[in-house]
Amino acid sequence: MAITKVDRNEWLKAGAQKFATKGLDGINVERLAKQLKCNKSSFYWHFQTKENFLHELIHYWFEHSTSPMVHELKKETDSKKRFRRFIQLSFEDKSRKDFMFHLRKIGERDHNVKQLLQQLNDERLSFMTLLIQDLGYTQEIAHKKAQILMLFYLGWYELNKSTLANTENEIADALLLINDFITF
16 A cells, blocks of 8 residues: 555544544544545644644634635625525535534533533624624524524434435425524
8 A cells, every 4th residue: 555645634524424424433544644645643743633633623613614604604795685695594504414423422421522612602692693693683582592502403404404405395394493583
């Protein structure tokens, strides 16, 4: 097998895919090195420890799962269309798989991960609150609705994650349910 040079982003991308499906069990340096066709010393060159890798992985995942969505949504000037697009993007994308579930499990025993996860959740909640405020709700009501929306999404995802793809009808049904408590 030819050994290839692997940069830190390739490690992070492969790690994010494995972590999303297997949690920490997916972060096996030897198996990741084999998948990437490189020496596992490359992993330690870039990250030194699995703990460092996990922290960088969390930031990598957040940047690659949330930032592109925020960037796309900022292009839309109509608040109702922007909110609808936010819901569609959120409910269509199953590439994140169980990344957050596995992260919350680690956060139960790792205070640093718990703090980082709280920070990321706060950022997401703030963004959703702003989207809802743009629909005409006060900050206080928008924040409460954003909390409910986040919990709704987590439950919806858990019930629908086993299907390969969300049909337009499933997403339309979710949009109707959401529109019952957030008018857009």
